Amino acid sequence: MIKLGLIGFPLSHSFSKNYYLTKFETENITDVNYDLYAIEDIHMFPSLFLNDEKFKGFNVTIPYKQSVIGFLDELSIEAKEIGAVNCITVQREDKEIHLKGYNTDAFGFEKSLTPLLKKDHKRALILGNGGAAKAVLYTCNKLGIPYSIVSRTAFSGDLTYKDLNKEIIDNHTIIVNCSPVGTSPTVDQCPEIPYDYITNKHLLYDLIYNPQETLFLKKGKSKSATIKNGYEMLLLQADKNWEIWKENF
The missing domain is CATH 3.40.50.10860 (Leucine Dehydrogenase, chain A, domain 1)
Known part of the structure; x- marks a missing residue:
């Protein structure tokens, strides 16, 4: 066995x-x-x-x-x-x-993100800079997508949540939540970004898959943004793991 x-x-x-x-x-x-x-x-x-x-x-x-x-x-x-x-x-x-x-997180993120990318999606705003963000940053670099990192403190990212304004949101049409904010059971929470400036040109991607539709995604959906949770990324990385292991059996 x-x-x-x-x-x-x-x-x-x-x-x-x-x-x-x-x-x-x-x-x-x-x-x-x-x-x-x-x-x-x-x-x-x-x-x-x-x-x-x-x-x-x-x-x-x-x-x-x-x-x-x-x-x-x-x-x-x-x-x-x-x-x-x-x-x-x-x-x-x-x-x-x-x-x-x-x-294989990077593989899963890239494969689930690329079908959603449109001509408007030129810059990314990465929410959080912990371990979960590392694969996202790698993928953005690989795809040639410039990005800014948003953190709670100024020394750990390019921007803080308090820095975010209409100009920044307008210029970053891909927004990826790499923080755990909004994960079950705290489903009534979401990253503190100015959602009023989200438009139908935005793509909101949440690495969280439980719940299926986080408050972050619900707020994006209400502004007609394209939304995506992390479940497909999870499936893709799991299948990639299996491919890698099988070669070693």
Whole structure:
């Protein structure tokens, strides 16, 4: 039995386990299992695979997408540039173990964003600059989309939320929420941007997928903006993980 799993803490709510186990059942894959490994300290990570040759890969989630890099032997091009990993392969040859990290969040974001892009979508406003934003910034750079980062404090971004005005909103027709604001159960919250200046030329993308339509997206929808949640991105990165792991089986 091949083992795959997700590391992070806490892991009380995870899309990944249900997704992969359902996939395995649907596709009659009987020799692979996927489970959750809630580790309180990233230094517990090697204990999972060092003495268990069944492990072939991991997903990584909060808060370890950056700190796990210190345990890896190699990074893919995008993972190295982004500085965050959400997918790992475990390769074994004789007694040597080789861990390689990937970032499939960027793949998922790019593939779900590009079909929505129109001629009006020339600059992006990125809300938040934590780990979730890293793949978004990488994708914007790759697609040649200039961006400004909005943070709560001036020293951690280009702009603060208080700086936002009509001119800035007019000039940034792609707005991506990379913050956790609005995630269930706090569905009555949204990033504090001047929604009155949103128009039908805007594209609002929320990395959040629970709830399906956040208050951020509802406010954009009320202004006839194009809206998109993070669910397709999640599916795309999950399928990409599976492709990467399968090559290593």
